[in-house]
Amino acid sequence: MKIAQEQVLSLYRTMTLIREFEVKVREVFRSGAMPGFTHLYVGEEAVAAGVCAHLRREDYVTSTHRGHGHALAKGLAPREVMAELLGKVGGSCGGRGGSMHLYDPAAGFLGTNGVVAANIPIAAGAALSAKVRKSGQIAVCFFGDGAVNNGAFHESLNVAATWNLPVVFVCENNLYATEMPFHLAAKNATVASRAAAYRMPGVEVGGNDVLAVYEKAGEAVERARCGEGPTLIEMLTYRWFGHHEGDPGTAYRSKEEIEKWKKRDPIKALRERAIDFQWATVGEFEKTDKEVQELIKDAVEFAGNSPLPDPGTALHAVLSS
């Protein structure tokens, strides 16, 4: 597959940004400084990066409870996301949302979501609006294997296909919904195969191969933009850590399995392949690493300095006036 060199570095940058951000979040959370709870994206970076690389700023994304990766890949500022995770005024939502309720209209980001599958019809709705307005925008919806047995999934895919909506449904199948293995939740423990039921294209992708993700996502985005309707993409991937911080993730997964998948680190894979094929130099990667570190440092500092919101504002904006 032809891919521009800049694109390779760009993909690397996005993935590394996500990785380093999440690792930092883990550190901050464990220090006790972060309220609420958090769900880390470490290990799945290729999906967010590979898909969002095709999206324009004005395209729409809806995300999940495990959404920092999507947020950063879609263009939310790391310092604003970090501040939001700490409930600070400088956060994307002024501290009102936190990890599972990140919103940013400037980036077309229609929110991470605390309710599994609830974001699926919302993405379809954004796509509907784009279609009726003939704006050329598309919508991408991220969800996990846990969402595909939910009514929201079925209803939304049916309508999207029936109305030929410009939406791409991306399932991050990391094999477990909280602690429940996919094969115990569904007789059909696959996702791409389900697309046939709605008469839409279903694609299965190795979700840790960012270039494969990039290729297949690109096709689906193109289909949507051309008015050929929705696609369901199943990304096979894995999260390194537990479901949420506090869950070691080892009660229901074997150490062997976790190690096996860690060896398929998407970032390491891209870097090695890029160097092998001379798409980029070690120096360029290291430069990117440094830039990312700076961004993380800035994010932590910014978030730390940002104040908590004044309780006097607690009743503002319940309604739009």
Place this chain on the structure above:
Amino acid sequence: MNISVVMPQLGLTMTEGTVSEWLKKPGDQVQKGEPLFVVSTDKADMEVESLTDGTLARILVEAGKTVPVKTVVAYIEKTGDEAAAEAPGATAATSLKSGSTQPPAAEVSAPERFGLAQPARGRQAGRPAASPRARRLARELGADLSTIQGSGPGGRIVEEDVRKITTGAPSRVATPDIRHRQLIAERMTRSIQTIPHFSLAVEVNAEQLLAAQETLKEFVEKATGLKLTLTDLFVNAVGLALAGTPLMNAVWEDGVIRRQSAADVGLAIATERGVVAPVIRNTDTLDPAGIAVRRNELAERARQGRLSLLDLEGGTGTLSNLGMYRVDHFQAIISPGQSFVLAVGMVRIRPWAEGATVTVKPTVVLNLSVDHRVADGATAARFLGRIAEIIENPMKALQQPGGGGSK
């Protein structure tokens, strides 16, 4: 099916009535025409009969409470063939039509409240039940709630109760007796304040009156079984005199003099609860026997507290006889709505001048109070003069058609 029992309109001017007593309790069988409860108005107490057969299902207005006319005071559950047809198992058509909007009231009251409006529990002893609005008003006016009787449901003190106490108007008190006195007080005060009274007196020779009583008493007793009283003859005299003085047979109403078509005369009767004055109609057309019968009937009902409003309405004037007591003469107060009252004192032997000699005769002093808006002194004097004439020669008056005097 439930029938509403309402506070009846018992007289033209009645706007509200007090349920003074329930004669049946919930669960009792009631027959059409049977007395159900007693209402007291500003004139008297009267029984209200049931308009239907059935069972008294529920009382909405307790004894002692005052409500406007037409207010539903109770429900009677109708029994009989109609009700049986409405029971389940009747034909589809009737069960479709019947009862669909008529739930049985008695059964609905418990489930529909579902404990939502239970009487207040855990009220502190000694703290009178009063609505917040009443409490606020009492506080503002400095009224003591413990001295106020509540007229709201369950005896709760409501705003109106506080207002009435503080403006001096009679509050709605449970015991009818106290209320009756207060009503009399109200009426008499109103009368004195609004009717310009003047009075004339005359001492009359009662010799012939007594003789007439002697003459007539046997006949009357045979005809009616009653004893002919002097009061009967006084009423007779007033009636004839009234018919003979048309200018006097009028009342002041709504700013004008209204002529009365009949010579209706009220008779003051003392009862345990206070004086009442039922009216004898067309007294000029009745003979002493007829008057005796009317008088007796009204007195009976008055003593039993069973006078109807019709008994008490109207009348041009009233006769008040205190001659059975040691009263020589007295002035009475005109009843509101009437134009005169004749106060009659004791018949007793008194010095009497005849020509130039002084002798003794049975005499009686008549004191006539008149509404000056209706009649002037001359008219009143002529009227009193006629009464005196008739009393001094009753047999002559009785023998003349239409009584004595010019009409």
Place this chain on the structure above:
Amino acid sequence: MAKPRTSGEVLSTREEAPERVISYAQAGVEAVREEMMRDTTIVYMGQGIGPRGGNFQQARGLWEEFGEERVRDTPIAEMAQTGLGIGAAMAGSRPIVDIVFFDFILEASAQIIQQASTIHYISNGKFKVPLLIRAAMGGVRSSGPHHSHTFYSFFMHIPGLKVAVPSTPYDVKGLLKTALRDDNPVLFIEHKALYNAKGPVPMGEYTIPFGEAKVCRSGKDVTVVAVSLMVSRVLEAAEILEQQGISVEVIDPRTVAPLDKDAIIRSVAKTGRLAVVDEAYATCGFAAEVAALVAEEALEELDAPVRRICALPAPHAFSPSLDTFLLPSVERIVREVTAMFRG
């Protein structure tokens, strides 16, 4: 079946007097039509609202006039319908999601309560959700336990939502137009049994603001608050009560969120007594809220306890005798209001 309608043939082009009498359903259609002409971002979705014109004819003629892009029949999927509405609203459209039978809004409640009502606030004002959700509540002709609910108080309970419950054609049109210009999620809840009720509606443009109650009848002895279908029953009861010497003031809030509590309190200050008549249940319902409000803010105006006259606490039975017994009838209203004065 209705005769086929031609595009452009609409209801209000006939020669009519400045104020004409139209039905509750027609008033709604007019409001939607006028706003759809005015605002091209409005998109209408629901089951059967396309060629069929809506189960209650509440969307009659719209599909013919505006076409299938803007007026869309949906599959039976209330949750997705509403979720799509939310997404479309966030993306710059102004969707109307017609749930048709209010009972089925329960399928969509997670989207309404967790998503729609929270987005503006949680995004710190960055996203608006100008979504109108339309549905018909209440019982009609023994509609039974799955088609009779009136739990509008569930949504009144949630901050971030507006809830309208119009009782007349005049109110439907005025409030619906206002709703379609409001940038918040609005639940516009009509009543099935009122769709054929006729009433005067002016010819020209007008709107009714939310949060403004109507005093339907002036009185001095007791305030009775009612919404939707119950308003006409209360007015009927008021006539009967008048003859019995009880003068009733009837207040129709028209919207319950926002609620015109000042109008209610002003009235209670005048009369001293308050009853609330609601087709919904008493527990945790609209009537309970009004009672609590008045107890909290105007306790010393009350000369008697507040009375809730509501549906009895049982599911909506089918048989007509049970159905009418369970819901507040004119006769029950008269009886319960009377009891506030004596016994």
